[in-house]
Amino acid sequence: MDLRWHHFALWAAFIGGMLALPQFVSSGTLRTIIFANYLAIFAISWDILSGRTGYISFGHPFLIGIGAYTTAILTKRFDIAVEYAIPSAVLMTMVGGLILFLPALRIKGSYFALVTLAFMELIYQLVQVIRPDLTGGTRGMSGIPTLTLGARDGFYLSFSLMAAIALSMWLLMRTRLGTALSAIGMNEESVRGSGLSTTRLKLFAFLTGAFVAGLGGAFYVHYLGSIAPRALFDINFLFTILVAALIGGLSTVIGPMLGAFFLTFLLEYLRPYLPGAERYFIYGGIALLLYMYEPKGILHLFSRGLDRWRERVSS
Amino acid sequence: MAQIIIQGLLLSGLYALIAMGFTLIFSVGRVLNLAYGSYLMIGGYVYFYLTQLLGVPKIVGILMATVAGCVVGLLIYRLLVKQLKGDHVAIEISTLILAVVLQAGIVLLFGDSSKILLPIVPGVIHVGGATVTFSILAATIISWVILIGIYIFIRKTHTGRAMQAVSMDAKGAAISGIDSDRINMITWGISGTLGAVAGVFFASYTQLSPSMWVAPLIIAIAVVIVGGIGSIIGTLVVAHIIGFMEILTTAILAPEMRGVFTMLLIIGVLVIRPRGLFGREEL
Numbered sequence: 001m002d003l004r005w006h007h008f009a010l011w012a013a014f015i016g017g018m019l020a021l022p023q024f025v026s027s028g029t030l031r032t033i034i035f036a037n038y039l040a041i042f043a044i045s046w047d048i049l050s051g052r053t054g055y056i057s058f059g060h061p062f063l064i065g066i067g068a069y070t071t072a073i074l075t076k077r078f079d080i081a082v083e084y085a086i087p088s089a090v091l092m093t094m095v096g097g098l099i100l101f102l103p104a105l106r107i108k109g110s111y112f113a114l115v116t117l118a119f120m121e122l123i124y125q126l127v128q129v130i131r132p133d134l135t136g137g138t139r140g141m142s143g144i145p146t147l148t149l150g151a152r153d154g155f156y157l158s159f160s161l162m163a164a165i166a167l168s169m170w171l172l173m174r175t176r177l178g179t180a181l182s183a184i185g186m187n188e189e190s191v192r193g194s195g196l197s198t199t200r201l202k203l204f205a206f207l208t209g210a211f212v213a214g215l216g217g218a219f220y221v222h223y224l225g226s227i228a229p230r231a232l233f234d235i236n237f238l239f240t241i242l243v244a245a246l247i248g249g250l251s252t253v254i255g256p257m258l259g260a261f262f263l264t265f266l267l268e269y270l271r272p273y274l275p276g277a278e279r280y281f282i283y284g285g286i287a288l289l290l291y292m293y294e295p296k297g298i299l300h301l302f303s304r305g306l307d308r309w310r311e312r313v314s315s
Numbered sequence: 316m317a318q319i320i321i322q323g324l325l326l327s328g329l330y331a332l333i334a335m336g337f338t339l340i341f342s343v344g345r346v347l348n349l350a351y352g353s354y355l356m357i358g359g360y361v362y363f364y365l366t367q368l369l370g371v372p373k374i375v376g377i378l379m380a381t382v383a384g385c386v387v388g389l390l391i392y393r394l395l396v397k398q399l400k401g402d403h404v405a406i407e408i409s410t411l412i413l414a415v416v417l418q419a420g421i422v423l424l425f426g427d428s429s430k431i432l433l434p435i436v437p438g439v440i441h442v443g444g445a446t447v448t449f450s451i452l453a454a455t456i457i458s459w460v461i462l463i464g465i466y467i468f469i470r471k472t473h474t475g476r477a478m479q480a481v482s483m484d485a486k487g488a489a490i491s492g493i494d495s496d497r498i499n500m501i502t503w504g505i506s507g508t509l510g511a512v513a514g515v516f517f518a519s520y521t522q523l524s525p526s527m528w529v530a531p532l533i534i535a536i537a538v539v540i541v542g543g544i545g546s547i548i549g550t551l552v553v554a555h556i557i558g559f560m561e562i563l564t565t566a567i568l569a570p571e572m573r574g575v576f577t578m579l580l581i582i583g584v585l586v587i588r589p590r591g592l593f594g595r596e597e598l
Contacts, residue, residue: 113404114585115582118581121529122574122582126575235414239412280416288395
């Protein structure tokens with residue numbers, strides 16, 4: 001493990017700074033940050049599953065949706081306490097991750113992405129038809145118990161969750177396991193050739209990705225208090241997650257976080273000028289250009305700029 | 316019973332037309348163009364704008380829609396697909412992003428609400444208890460004409476045979492002196508044109524809305540995945556399987572379940588037999 005003290009100093013500064021934030025900013029800004037936090041969680045989980053291993057999943061809302069729906073149904077329809085509902089939701093999502101993993105045994109690349117897309121559309125249609133008394137059908141559910149009241153508490157909860165996930169994933173990815181996962185994305189055959197079981201590594205990546213997605217989805221639904229199939233199992237939602245991870249930088253933990261904050265704040269600043277769905281136009285345009293010309297994301301741009309600056313200082 | 320057969324045939328003809336352009340690109344360039352649904356959307360909206368807002372004759376509207384589709388297809392190939400140089404996953408991701416961008420563009424121009432297209436050919440006919448609008452009948456006939464035309468084009472003409480060659484082995488085709496870039500350009504142009512025509516008819520079958528590109532894209536994906544690479548006959552057969560299954564599930568189970576079979580088909584075939592039912596040995 002390549003750990004330096006200044007990494008931890010940076011993490012501590014970041015977490016400390018964010019925790020002090022409610023003292024300085026308005027609750028409107030805090031609400032924006034809450035969304036950024038959840039988006040960051042989803043983007044990190046997408047990156048674990050897809051960004052590292054190269055098995056691009058277009059069905060990530062499938063996993064998030066399982067987590068969100070499980071806890072929503074358990075708390076709302078069966079009056080089960082949130083302490084039990086969220087862990088069961090995470091477990092269910094990991095089962096979902098297992099389902100997603102099965103096709104990954106046989107196919108990869110663009111075909112795998114299509115299968116996951118089909119999974120998402122399938123569950124979108126099934127949720128509306130099968131047991132609408134439980135899922136609320138097309139209209140979804142509202143009145144799901146919320147965990148926090150007010151923007152400040154919501155911010156603390158979402159940020160602690162995000163920071164805990166980000167930090168543990170960052171540590172995990174610095175181990176040999178994390179290196180092996182990224183190696184699968186580069187060349188799966190040679191990972192197998194060096195005597196590692198790619199199946200087990202992939203299974204691990206899928207389960208971890210599903211774990212994080214389920215956790216994020218469950219807490220997110222308890223923040224929103226409502227759930228609807230079209231808001232969740234939607235290509236636009238997938239697009240937001242994907243774009244956050246892509247603009248930030250794949251195969252990093254900081255990248256998706258950065259991307260999520262960048263996107264959410266961009267959206268917030270665009271709101272006065274472009275109130276509706278038009279902002280996806282700007283979003284997507286930026287993402288597309290960046291993806292075409294700088295596939296490694298903003299993080300890479302930053303670090304390259306930093307290197308250049310260092311060179312100039314030292315010379 | 317007669318009603319199911321008639322409706323199934325009509326819907327399947329439309330689906331075959333929708334899937335055709337997607338099959339062509341996938342066969343020749345091995346590229347899954349997730350922005351394909353946008354061609355349909357653009358075709359539909361161009362037709363709507365010209366005929367219903369400007370009052371241009373319908374035939375001119377359809378022609379302009381095809382021109383728009385062709386141009387968009389060529390632009391996507393030039394500016395996006397060619398730049399990514401055969402990185403299939405990157406093409407898939409960027410075309411998906413592009414599709415959402417185009418959807419947002421449509422919202423920007425025409426607003427969020429869905430629009431009803433006036434029937435292209437007004438009139439209704441009753442056949443064996445089924446009500447058949449002339450619009451969908453015309454769509455089916457035109458789709459069959461186009462399908463047969465494409466089949467002949469690919470089998471008989473020099474360019475069509477070059478397309479087949481590139482589809483089988485791009486390197487081998489290049490050695491035989493085929494300019495695969497030119498062939499790809501032609502294919503993307505044809506694909507955009509077909510998509511736009513299909514879009515006009517698809518929009519008159521359902522309605523125009525900024526999110527109308529998703530459903531035909533999924534149908535096209537299903538048809539191509541199940542039909543297999545480079546198989547026009549496969550496309551035709553699978554379009555009929557999916558069309559009939561949709562009509563049957565609508566009639567027997569529930570209209571909301573319409574797409575479930577299509578999704579299961581995609582998942583099942585990709586997991587069990589990734590080269591498709593009619594495709595060449597590959598992958």
